[in-house]
Amino acid sequence: MSGLLNSILAATAQGLLWAVMALGLYITYRLLNFSDLTVDGSFATGGAITAVVITSGGSPLAAMGLALIGGILAGFVTGFLNTRMRIPALLSSILTQIALYTINLRIMAKPNIPLLNQRTLFSLLQDMGLGRIGTGLVNGLVAATLTAVAMYWFFGSEIGAAIRATGNNPAMVRELGANTQTTTLIGLMLANGLVALSGSLVSQQQGFADVGMGLGAIVIGLASIIIGEVLLPSTTFWMRLVGVVAGSVIYRIVITLVLEIPGIKSYDLRLFTAIIVALALWLPQVTAAWRQRRGRKGQDEEHA
Amino acid sequence: MLKLVGVRKTFGFGTLDENHVLRGIDLTIDAGDFVSVIGGNGAGKSTLLNIISGVFQPDVGQVLLGDRDITRMPEYKRAAFFGRVFQDPAQGTAADMEISENLAMASMRGKRRGLRQNLKKSQFPIFRERLAMLELGLEDRLHQRVRHLSGGQRQALTLLMATLVEPQVLLLDEHTAALDPKTAIKVMEVTQRLVSTLKLTTLMITHNMQQAIRYGNRLVMLHAGEIILDVRDKEKENLTVEDLLRQFSRVTGDEGVSDRLLLG
Ligand SMILES: Nc1ncnc2c1ncn2[C@@H]1O[C@H](COP(=O)(O)OP(=O)(O)OP(=O)(O)O)[C@@H](O)[C@H]1O
Ligand SMILES: [Mg+2]
Numbered sequence: 001m002s003g004l005l006n007s008i009l010a011a012t013a014q015g016l017l018w019a020v021m022a023l024g025l026y027i028t029y030r031l032l033n034f035s036d037l038t039v040d041g042s043f044a045t046g047g048a049i050t051a052v053v054i055t056s057g058g059s060p061l062a063a064m065g066l067a068l069i070g071g072i073l074a075g076f077v078t079g080f081l082n083t084r085m086r087i088p089a090l091l092s093s094i095l096t097q098i099a100l101y102t103i104n105l106r107i108m109a110k111p112n113i114p115l116l117n118q119r120t121l122f123s124l125l126q127d128m129g130l131g132r133i134g135t136g137l138v139n140g141l142v143a144a145t146l147t148a149v150a151m152y153w154f155f156g157s158e159i160g161a162a163i164r165a166t167g168n169n170p171a172m173v174r175e176l177g178a179n180t181q182t183t184t185l186i187g188l189m190l191a192n193g194l195v196a197l198s199g200s201l202v203s204q205q206q207g208f209a210d211v212g213m214g215l216g217a218i219v220i221g222l223a224s225i226i227i228g229e230v231l232l233p234s235t236t237f238w239m240r241l242v243g244v245v246a247g248s249v250i251y252r253i254v255i256t257l258v259l260e261i262p263g264i265k266s267y268d269l270r271l272f273t274a275i276i277v278a279l280a281l282w283l284p285q286v287t288a289a290w291r292q293r294r295g296r297k298g299q300d301e302e303h304a
Numbered sequence: 305m306l307k308l309v310g311v312r313k314t315f316g317f318g319t320l321d322e323n324h325v326l327r328g329i330d331l332t333i334d335a336g337d338f339v340s341v342i343g344g345n346g347a348g349k350s351t352l353l354n355i356i357s358g359v360f361q362p363d364v365g366q367v368l369l370g371d372r373d374i375t376r377m378p379e380y381k382r383a384a385f386f387g388r389v390f391q392d393p394a395q396g397t398a399a400d401m402e403i404s405e406n407l408a409m410a411s412m413r414g415k416r417r418g419l420r421q422n423l424k425k426s427q428f429p430i431f432r433e434r435l436a437m438l439e440l441g442l443e444d445r446l447h448q449r450v451r452h453l454s455g456g457q458r459q460a461l462t463l464l465m466a467t468l469v470e471p472q473v474l475l476l477d478e479h480t481a482a483l484d485p486k487t488a489i490k491v492m493e494v495t496q497r498l499v500s501t502l503k504l505t506t507l508m509i510t511h512n513m514q515q516a517i518r519y520g521n522r523l524v525m526l527h528a529g530e531i532i533l534d535v536r537d538k539e540k541e542n543l544t545v546e547d548l549l550r551q552f553s554r555v556t557g558d559e560g561v562s563d564r565l566l567l568g
Contacts, residue, residue: 156422164401177380
């Protein structure tokens with residue numbers, strides 16, 4: 001039984017580290033209302049930069065700082081394609097994602113860089129006597145909390161409010177004198193900065209960076225956001241951020257439990273994730289229809 | 305104070321759909337004017353307003369505000385000068401944000417936005433006081449999301465947002481047209497109250513001739529991209545709907561206009 005408990009704790013740690021990515025995606029998907037597929041590329045960019053910096057002797061913190069900047073640049077490219085060159089959102093982000101595949105390989109010079117026996121954020125804590133899982137939990141908790149707090153503060157600011165309103169009603173934002181091209185650009189840059197930071201953390205935790213490590217990140221992020229919204233259908237902005245983090249953790253725990261089923265292979269997970277997301281996206285329609293039917297029935301009974 | 309000089313606008317220039325929407329508009333609005341603009345569908349009223357606010361730029365002609373030429377200034381930079389309210393109640397507010405957050409954003413109209421918190425407790429008394437002017441009870445609902453307001457309430461809120469930072473000119477584009485008659489009257493009363501309390505210069509587009517006659521000190525009629533009537537003060541006060549219809553058919557040589565102008 002302690003084996004299962006251990007894997008759930010490990011999944012929790014992983015969920016917290018990936019939550020930083022999901023929070024970044026929340027900025028584009030929910031606040032800006034921008035379908036940003038850059039994520040799959042910028043997540044790997046974070047890992048790639050981290051691996052190169054650390055293997056060439058840089059400190060883990062420097063690696064994370066540079067990963068953050070790399071992600072911000074990736075978001076800038078998507079934003080530039082969309083706001084200045086007027087390429088539709090989805091297409092802009094796919095173009096950046098494809099371009100990043102090449103760039104990530106150029107950064108790493110090979111498809112995979114191991115980080116075993118290197119000094120990472122994780123090895124530092126492990127050296128202090130914390131176990132592998134404990135290290136993941138501490139790092140994940142700190143990273144997810146700091147990210148959520150920073151987002152809460154920023155999106156309550158004057159600029160942050162204008163970014164949120166851009167996703168809601170861009171015509172109004174222009175009418176109030178903010179440049180919606182700029183607000184979109186800032187949102188995309190912040191989002192992909194966080195995504196790359198998450199890629200940096202994950203690569204350090206798993207002990208390698210791989211050019212394909214971001215594949216499907218967008219779907220995992222969506223799953224986290226939607227699970228959070230279904231389980232914590234709350235109204236305040238802070239609770240919605242908490243919901244995203246919780247969604248990311250729950251997603252990882254579910255995946256871990258699914259893998260316990262005999263006959264399930266790890267490569268079945270992507271199909272499983274796609275099905276979860278499809279069902280979760282469908283759920284709001286189902287509950288709305290159900291509520292309406294119940295409302296109708298209730299009224300019929302009243303009149304009967 | 306606001307001056308349009310020889311403004312022309314053509315959509316789809318050089319295509320089959322070439323459409324000369326404004327054909328040389330000269331209009332000077334003085335400080336304190338409340339101008340009602342009427343005209344049939346497609347007369348170019350909204351286009352005129354969009355050229356003033358910078359959504360479109362004229363092909364020929366100038367837009368002057370005071371002694372500043374703002375013809376080529378982008379829309380978001382003109383926000384400091386104009387407050388706008390449109391027909392669609394959804395257009396003026398951010399539905400997923402609170403009433404207070406919407407007002408706080410409007411209090412930054414045309415100013416540089418920074419990293420200070422958007423919601424400032426010190427502004428709440430002003431928000432409450434302005435909301436109370438609407439007489440809709442919204443002053444007790446500051447933290448409710450705008451999504452939960454009715455169309456009329458949203459439109460009234462948009463009016464507040466358009467006037468919170470006093471605009472040089474308030475621009476209204478059929479802002480009561482999507483509301484039921486009772487609510488429309490209410491929103492129009494609120495408009496009048498705000499305009500006279502704050503002494504705002506106002507340009508109001510409407511389809512409703514009674515409304516145009518009743519409100520404002522000046523009435524402008526637009527037809528096929530040209531101004532065909534511009535009356536003010538005493539002359540305007542004595543105007544009737546019949547006068548307007550007669551004037552319209554005299555200029556256009558069209559007898560069956562009343563339906564188009566009234567119902568169009
Ligand atoms: N962005 C645009 N592109 C092409 N044509 C346009 C555009 N905007 C307006 N038009 C055309 O310009 C003409 C005038 O439109 P406008 O919206 O100014 O009329 P209006 O007087 O406001 O009419 P309504 O009373 O129906 O609101 C119409 O024929 C319209 O189709
Ligand atoms: Mg119009």
